Amino acid sequence: MIKKVLLAGCILWAVVAQGQELACTVSINATGAQSNDRTVFADMKKAVEQFMNTRKWTNDTYKNYEKIACNILITITKMNSPTSFEASVQVQSARPVYNSNYPTLVFNFADRDWQFDYIESQPLEYNDNTFTNNLTSMLAMYAYVIIGIDYDTFSEMGGTPFFQQARQVVNNAQQSNREGWNSLGSNRNRYWIVENFNNPQMNDLRKAYYAYHRLALDIFHKDPDKSREVILKGLKDIKKVRDINPTAVLLVSFLDAKNKELVNIFSSGNLPVRREAYDIIKTLDPSGTIYDKIIQN
The missing domain is CATH 1.20.1050 (Glutathione S-transferase Yfyf (Class Pi); Chain A, domain 2)
Structure with missing residues (x-):
């Protein structure tokens, strides 16, 4: 893969020491949640970061300075039970610009339709080939999108395999009947962002990502x-x-x-x-x- 030079101070995001392809920082805003037990949110933050950063998402080998800096801001909007949550999420990723100390924002997307279950201290399970749960499917989909768009900025249409993998996650998750996984309703959900990345009509935009960066x-x-x-x-x-x-x-x-x-x-x-x-x-x-x-x- 193309080596990405990351100069000291280039990324304004926290870089996780242990990881594979991603250096993902997770923030959870739970001020709107009706709960006296706040430890679940600290545990959730740690679990999501570990899931994103310690799982190997590609067959490529990344060095520490090559990891993709990304942020996930989860705003809990409702707790239906101690283990059932509704949230909105902002997902962002950046990549360094050569010969500068400037990180350029590459992906910025607001997902307003997250519903998921989370049990404190329970490991997050995921399988590429089947739907396991709504939380890990959402995280996996965004992991593949973040990696795909990063590849698109370094080689023309280079992210195609990862956008195809994200589409598989969407297809698997449609059986959950949860919001955001199908074409119904809002056209600004995770179904449509993945559809766009895989739609040949969007190829000029994807190629522009490469030229731009x-x-x-x-x-x-x-x-x-x-x-x-x-x-x-x-x-x-x-x-x-x-x-x-x-x-x-x-x-x-x-x-x-x-x-x-x-x-x-x-x-x-x-x-x-x-x-x-x-x-x-x-x-x-x-x-x-x-x-x-x-x-x-």
């Missing part, structure tokens, strides 16, 4: 203007995806991860390039107000 950000220090032009071309390709499927959740996820970064990138440089980028970005995200900074200077 490997062919632009990683060489930005050498030639900022050329990097901006590469990113501009990627935005044009992403617009093609938007023209085909304007409600695709992958478009939302991309902009949620990149909106502030795009403003920083295009707030300087060649004005015609900046104006063209602004027009495309506003087409992709008409309600975004932060983009006005791109053309103010």
